[in-house]
Amino acid sequence: MKKKFPTHIIVFLFPACFIYSIFMILPLLDTMRVSLYTQNLLGENMDDSSGVRTFIGLRNYYDLFYNENWSWHFWNALKNNFYFFVLHVSVQTPIGLVIAAFLSNKDLKLKNTYRTLIFLPAMMSIVIVGYIFNLMLSNLWGIPQTVLGLFGLESLYQPWLGLKSSALITVSLISIWQFVGIPMMLFYAALLNIPEEILDAAKVDGSTGMNTFWRIKFPLILPTIGLMCILTYVGNFNAFDLIYAIKNIYAGPEFSTDLMGTFFYRTFFGYQHQLGNPTMGATVASTTFAIILIGVIIYLYAFQRRITRYQY
């Protein structure tokens, strides 16, 4: 008997594919197309309806990478963004892991309370978090001066959010504080998934405490840690809101907290008295997309495919 063409598969796939294509793939492709054009921002005369786009090939990309007016901002944002990411991975992930390890300890009291409290900031609006930290760290009404003063260390106080040298670290730490609950939850779930038999077997073999964690539990949740890293990577390169809430689109001081997201926003929408440049904005967006894509591909091929998954 001839096999019937599986029409139902197409029918079932169609809605998702259709919606995803219309709202994700098409705009993405169109953004890439627009990035190859330039646009007259200010109509020069009556006949010239501003908004006419002219094809210029890869000129925008050339400007973005090599024309100093653009490239400085681009490389600066990219550098800051990598720094932002490295801080997240090297601080947020270990802290999340440690907290998850503690929480998975069966003898811990008030486990659920801790879990909720640590996860709580992640559910708060970024605008509120940004506002609170801005106030807390303020040189005029802030609290670090008072707290440091209790220990006679008042002289250590600096306007951390306002200094070029410390603004990015401060903003990163705020973001880490807010979202540390997410890796914690993932790791916690992964740790709970480890079957009792394996841990019992380890115990029988004489493994305890730290040894069990590093030799048994850690390798088992390694895929989750990898997943968390790539999620952080994608999240960090799309980050925009926290910087916007704390430092505004100028990402001050002197763009030291500028990320790809804020750079894109300034380029595309313009800012005080600077008209937006939609085509250049599309270029920045496409470049950000490429950066994220490269990161994800490296993760998929270099990390995820090689990792050993244990079946239990």
Next chain:
Amino acid sequence: MKKLISSLLISFGFLFTTLPAFSGTVIIESWRNDDADAWNNKIIPAFNEKYPDIEVVFQATIPAQYSASISAKLEGGNAGDLITLIPFDASLKLYNRGWLASLNDLGGLDNYPQVAKDAWSTDDQSNIFGVPMASVSHGFMYNKEIFDELGLSIPKTESEFFAVLEKIKSDGNYTPLAIGTADTWAISTMGFQNIGPNYWEGEKGRKGILTGDEKFTDSHYVELFETLGKWSEYMADGYQAQTYPDSQNLFTLGMAAIYPTGSWEIFTFSQNADFEFSAFAPPVRDGQANCFIDDHTDIGIGLNSAAKNPEEAKVFLEWLTGAEFAEIFANEVPGFFPLHTHSIAVNDPVANEFISWKDTCDTTIRNSYHIVGRGEPNLESVLYEVVSGVVNGTVTPTEAAERAEASLANWYEPHQ
């Protein structure tokens, strides 16, 4: 279905008839819904006393949506007769697209200085498309009580200014200067553009930058950056993280003596501050005879090229150029000053102080808006960066000057 369509038609018809569509009605589009009371209760009634046949409707939208909504309305052909305009490029764009009528033949435009008209003229000044309505001025506000307590007098020159700051600093109870650099626009606008005109001699220097005769690397610009750099010694500890609202609060809570600012603060400050405050003009450089102040063009009004009642609208525009409007507007909207050359009586003492400087000082507008405000990156945003850098001590005055000049040279022919 038929029923539905007919009821829809009826309701649409109803919508249209409720709009004041009979002839002779002039509709003003504006983003200034803060001023709606002033327009509805004072300005329009005063106009109607003279011209009872022309009905005027003030129609304000939410400020943040104004630019987008007015473009859409003009494009769709359903905008009001008169369009309130923000200065320079955004409005020039509307004119270039043919949506605003030229006002070259409107009577009463002689009542404005050319610098006021520049904000709503084409680059070569051959066409004007907006009647200048209001400006905001820069200056320094000071806390009178602190000045009395410390026995300080109003500084006239720069060395007096720094002597006053030094005295407040050595007293130790108050922050001498309430300003920070976290909001870069604030230090640039209220610092650089505030005292700057004294350095570049007002219009002369502003035009000089436009024609390329003056460069930011000229000595007086470098000196201006140096002076701003000295301000940092008198700002609050940690001023690098101090935002614009922080500075406002610092002053209105009576914790700071002097606040470099602009006239737009008058209205809110007179409500929030429970002490007496006044203002002084930017101190002149030592040995300088003339003084220069920044009186920045902020609000204008233009005629829709597809206006339904252009003749009536023009009558109203012409009335706006007169002294009567100037006086009502100045008193009803304190801190926003009519751009007319008429001398006007204003009741608010601080606003009066600001206005009085115009008698003795030459006025100019911010030097980074007209024409040079449109490059990529535009001069205005470059100034934000370098001015805050200089005050933070991370950019030297010479570097700042070089960076500003280099950004102009990048796209502006007279500087290449």
